[in-house]
Amino acid sequence: MSTDRKLNPVNLPAGIEAEYTPGGALILDGKLCAKLLREEVRLEAQHLTDVVGRSPGLAVIQVGEDPASSIYVNNKKRACEAANIRSFSYHLSEDATLKDVLDLIESINNTPEVDGILVQLPLPKHISEQLVINAIDPGKDVDCFHPLNVAALFGRNQKFLPCTPAGVMEILRRYRIDVAGKKALVIGRSNIVGKPMALLLLAANATVTVAHSKTVDLSSACRNADIVVVAAGQPGLVGADDFNERAVVIDVGINRVGRKVVGDVDFKSVADKVAAITPVPGGVGPMTIAMLLRNTLTAFKEHNDL
Numbered sequence: 063m064s065t066d067r068k069l070n071p072v073n074l075p076a077g078i079e080a081e082y083t084p085g086g087a088l089i090l091d092g093k094l095c096a097k098l099l100r101e102e103v104r105l106e107a108q109h110l111t112d113v114v115g116r117s118p119g120l121a122v123i124q125v126g127e128d129p130a131s132s133i134y135v136n137n138k139k140r141a142c143e144a145a146n147i148r149s150f151s152y153h154l155s156e157d158a159t160l161k162d163v164l165d166l167i168e169s170i171n172n173t174p175e176v177d178g179i180l181v182q183l184p185l186p187k188h189i190s191e192q193l194v195i196n197a198i199d200p201g202k203d204v205d206c207f208h209p210l211n212v213a214a215l216f217g218r219n220q221k222f223l224p225c226t227p228a229g230v231m232e233i234l235r236r237y238r239i240d241v242a243g244k245k246a247l248v249i250g251r252s253n254i255v256g257k258p259m260a261l262l263l264l265a266a267n268a269t270v271t272v273a274h275s276k277t278v279d280l281s282s283a284c285r286n287a288d289i290v291v292v293a294a295g296q297p298g299l300v301g302a303d304d305f306n307e308r309a310v311v312i313d314v315g316i317n318r319v320g321r322k323v324v325g326d327v328d329f330k331s332v333a334d335k336v337a338a339i340t341p342v343p344g345g346v347g348p349m350t351i352a353m354l355l356r357n358t359l360t361a362f363k364e365h366n367d368l
């Protein structure tokens with residue numbers, strides 16, 4: 063590999079070392095970043111629990127029996143416990159009505175021990191996700207999905223950051239990858255990942271392009287970018303020919319292919335070409351839960367004027 067593409071980040075924070083793929087790309091180890099962040103949250107939560115006299119609390123609501131949702135909910139519960147955050151679980155049956163869910167949210171909105179509320183998506187088809195999200199107290203909306211918190215992303219005074227895009231920014235920050243002035247491409251324009259990702263990159267002074275399924279010549283947009291965040295849910299959407307050698311590639315995709323979980327980027331070929339890349343699994347995924355814990359701690363501090 064040519065040495066000029068090798069990224070040698072300086073002043074890496076304690077606990078992070080530069081490691082490279084055999085092809086020479088800096089591995090952006092989201093699992094490690096998440097571990098460090100969770101430990102920071104754990105220590106602060108412990109300290110503030112002593113100050114306030116109660117621990118931060120996160121309520122997780124699940125409706126129905128979707129097996130993947132059950133795994134995610136359990137992971138969140140475990141992550142809370144390990145981070146000195148009390149978890150409150152609410153599980154409604156598949157045939158719960160919209161009113162059942164809204165009543166539950168209203169009661170949790172008024173529970174002082176709960177600082178954050180998360181509704182595990184997707185909900186059963188007969189329940190409007192938007193109406194449910196709208197019912198969450200914006201001060202407890204740690205997923206950052208409530209319209210008021212989404213609107214706050216357009217300014218600079220947001221309380222909460224959307225977990226997955228904020229996780230991406232945190233990986234870049236910890237690996238000292240400067241975003242300002244860079245050409246960033248976001249592939250995907252969903253409300254949960256693509257659009258808020260573009261806003262965070264813009265707020266960090268990148269010049270941002272957003273691509274989607276109707277984009278003509280995705281490959282050349284990709285080759286022209288310094289930072290590419292791929293969040294399309296299409297395994298193998300982009301490969302080595304789609305990137306330049308200086309590219310920093312962040313793969314948000316989580317796709318099950320047979321028994322394997324893969325991203326949207328053809329990791330093997332791309333890692334031989336670009337300057338830095340997140341693996342899947344072990345990249346952005348672990349950061350999403352870590353940011354959720356951090357948002358819960360932020361809400362706790364707000365609720366206690368800390």
Ligand code: NDP
Pocket residue numbers: 226249250251252253254255256273274275276277280293294295296299314315316317346347348350
């Ligand atoms: P959505 O399905 O809501 O959005 C996918 C986006 O990708 C759409 O904007 C779509 O364009 C675009 N897209 C689809 N195909 C193409 C294509 N061929 N070329 C260009 N753009 C395309 O997915 P999400 O945003 O919710 O999630 C994206 C991926 O990220 C999924 O794999 C998901 O599992 C993963 N994910 C990972 C998380 C994590 O923690 N790491 C968290 C959340 C999601 P259009 O709008 O035109 O349809």
